[in-house]
Amino acid sequence: MRLAIDASQGVRGTTSPNPPVGAVILDSFGEVVGIGATNPVGGPHAEVVALAEAGGRARGGTAVVTLEPCNHHGRTGPCSQALVDAGIAAVHYAVPDPHPIAAGGADTLRAAGVAVAVGPLTADVERGPLRAWLHRQRHGRPHVTWKFAATIDGRSAAADGTSQWITGPAARARVHADRARLDAIVVGTGTVIADDPWLTARLPDGSLAPHQPVRVVVGTRGIPSTAKILDDAAPTLVLRTHNVDEVLAELADQDDVLVEGGPRLAGAFLAAGRVDRIQAYLAPALLGDGPNAVEGAGVRTISEALRFRRESVETIGDDLLLNLIPEQ
Structure with missing residues (x-):
């Protein structure tokens, strides 16, 4: 087996x-x-x-x-x-x-x-x-993983907005290997405007992996026509909505969906109860200031905290990867 x-x-x-x-x-x-x-x-x-x-x-x-x-x-x-x-x-x-x-x-x-x-x-x-396939059969929607990288004080970028690189090369290589097995990667328009990510899966030599997930941009703001995400390296879907369930309805035929950025998009998926797993890459670094990894998750008091259960912990280079699933 x-x-x-x-x-x-x-x-x-x-x-x-x-x-x-x-x-x-x-x-x-x-x-x-x-x-x-x-x-x-x-x-x-x-x-x-x-x-x-x-x-x-x-x-x-x-x-x-x-x-x-x-x-x-x-x-x-x-x-x-x-x-x-x-x-x-x-x-x-x-x-x-x-x-x-x-x-x-x-x-x-x-x-x-x-x-x-x-x-x-x-x-x-x-x-x-x-x-992911079993999840879609049982629940009628894609399996959603929220992936983020942060310092041990929960910062996803420094005060000046710089974020490359929070984690080390081993963790980044793992991210690309995982991307090559996904159906779709979702980011917000804010991330595209601020960071201009390519969102492709790349091999260790920098070339494109044989399989590329669909790149999905969510939000009502326009993105530049020169954005890397609009090239022909992988298919791209632009969804003019902030509604999480509308996004998932558009991706109904996909099994394995990754939410990758940014903090408000992650918060929306968390608030909607549509995060089925968290992949948290934690770097042994402190910033003390800067954007949080998530915003607007709908939590007002400690009793409303969104609780997750540890599924596994891995050491990847100098970084930690926590795989978490919701408490039942």
Whole structure:
């Protein structure tokens, strides 16, 4: 299952509207003979890719898949039937498919005499590459992460507005690696006017990553026609609104959305209850003055504080990355 998770991680951001699934085929002796991940829309799903690599060695073997094999005819045939036709004897999947049309693969497999089990590592898969897709299936809207970088006193820039660079090169490289797996990045018009960000995903050598998320600009102010975000390095969507749910409605077909700037935009998403995860990059530095990382989150007193639970803490170079999710 770890191999399947790794395979699915490698295709994050490239499979929408399909989920980024990973699959591993073991032969009848328990040896890995095929590994696959979902191709871009219209291409084969993870199980079919893994079966093609395994060939005849799949017969009598086991399939390990991050998501229940699909059970419907879409652009491709059902993966459940492909597994049956390949002579697979057992299937382990980590997460049941919540999609009302695609679900039911487990029943098809059992009816064909295939042994089916749920797990292992269900929690790892749900928190991993399938997190955003599962969230959209279950809640009907994209999964929203708010990412920010700040000093340990919560400043996102110095008093004169300078902010490059709060965090170190290792953290910035991580941000670019994560961008290359996203569906969309959202910023406000104020950030575009003040900082003129490019918002592209770049490789360590500075070149553009193969996958670029949609760049989304939110707000009613006009932005300069020369803004970097308007070039052809990646698609750009300009939304003339301040309404958070209107923004998410425009991005309804996207799974994984990142809110990146600035403090008022972050506050609006927080106040609307539309932040599903926080990625807080904290630098071991103090400024003492300057803009806060967030403004206008709707909190007036300590009892109204928006509480989050620590999911993980990572050391990245000299910086810390806190991954936080809302308290239930």
